[in-house]
Amino acid sequence: MPGLQHNVRLFVDLAELDIQKIDEDLRNEKETTLSLLKEKEKLEKMAGEQKQQLDSMEKIADVLGQVETESSFGTITLDSLANYFSDLERTYGDDYKLYNLFCIACSFALPLFKRAFQGWDPLQNPSHKLDEMLMWKDLSDIWDVSTLYM
Template sequence: MKRVQMQSASGTLTTGELVREFAALKERCPREYTAYRLGHAARAIAAPLLRAAFQRWEPLEDPSRGLETVTTLRDILSDDGSAASPYGALVDDVVVGPALASAAETWEARNPEPMARFLETWGDALPLSAVQRLLEQVVVPKLSAAVESWEPRWEPVPCHVWVQRWIPLLGRRRLEPLYVTVQRKLGKALVGWHAARACADYGMVLPWKEAFRAEAWEEFVGRHVVPYLRQGLRALHVTPPKQDDGGFAGVMRWASVVPAQDMAQLLEEEFFGKWQDALCRWLWAAKPTAGEAVAWHEGWKRLLTPELLAEERVMVPIEAGLQKISRAAQGLQIYRRGGWQWKQ
């Protein structure tokens, strides 16, 4: 012990020598080591060594620097997992403090990797209270501010990339207040249907399906996605023999995020009426061959998902369309919903 103190005073002590001396002392006299609080003495001697080792350290640029040195000290310092233990206090001084300062000044929430990488690198070496402090004082406030300023349609990096990166470290529950803001922003973005934008809008919304709680997702879909798709179906023009111009396919892309029964109701209310009307007018006016009409019918049917084809609200009008084609081919009257009729 005296030799260590002399080397420390002369500036010749290394961290390795400090660890060897105190580890040997702890092994020889474990009770005395605890009774005389030698872990605290080791911390006082180690602190200036570590401060020198971490001088001009940039935690977010070089996260692993000094990690091995710090972890070797853990055994000779008393560590009960709290920030008040000798080990916790030392780490707070030389690691957590600089990390807090660096992250508060330089870290941008839209670039999660530097901060996330630091926390993942040091996670096992830091007291839990220190990790929570970094999360609560830096990560959560910066994430909240970034989500609040997020513009869904204009930002090149999607929000889910830099928010959901924190699920392993923060957990879903602590992110839920941010998700409320995300839902509000996505809802505002889903106003005004444009077929050319439907694919991008779908890509913007889809990553949140598994992130939101089931009931929150269901509410979001009912409040924002269903009205958005209703606009798309209302804007659709069915003009045989032309097949879908992309508008209907754009709506069907969303079938994976909307419950089949809700999508079937939308199709019943906003699509199949105009689809059957267009088919009847075509059969009456243009008199296509049965093969042409069946091919047109099948082209539309292929755009429907298996889940939708299992819905009665979908299959009834689909089968009715095929029956109209068959009647027209036989020279029989064909009927539009509502009682209108045309003769061949």
């Protein structure tokens, strides 16, 4: 009888160890599942932000392509160029600053300004193109002008 009791106790101890091992494995799996769910949520959020950024970049590129096309055909004006870039600044303010779109606007505007002020006599007509200049002043106000020349 003592041998039987010993064997039963041995089986009970082994079963208890198996249950403890299974319980520990189960807790580890739950922790792993939780951490994987958190990682999944973080990655989904990152993917959403990157998709939004990509969509913004595509829309900005479309507008810049349209500006380039109009510029190459010679149909763009200082007003329409300022409107394009003020819309970009209003809609995509952070990207506008990040990608330095004001400098791109200036590269398109410089030939137009040269043409607009060619032959201008400031003493005869001091308010020549004043409205356009005010639009461009508003566009440039968001920039620290000293950083444009660095």
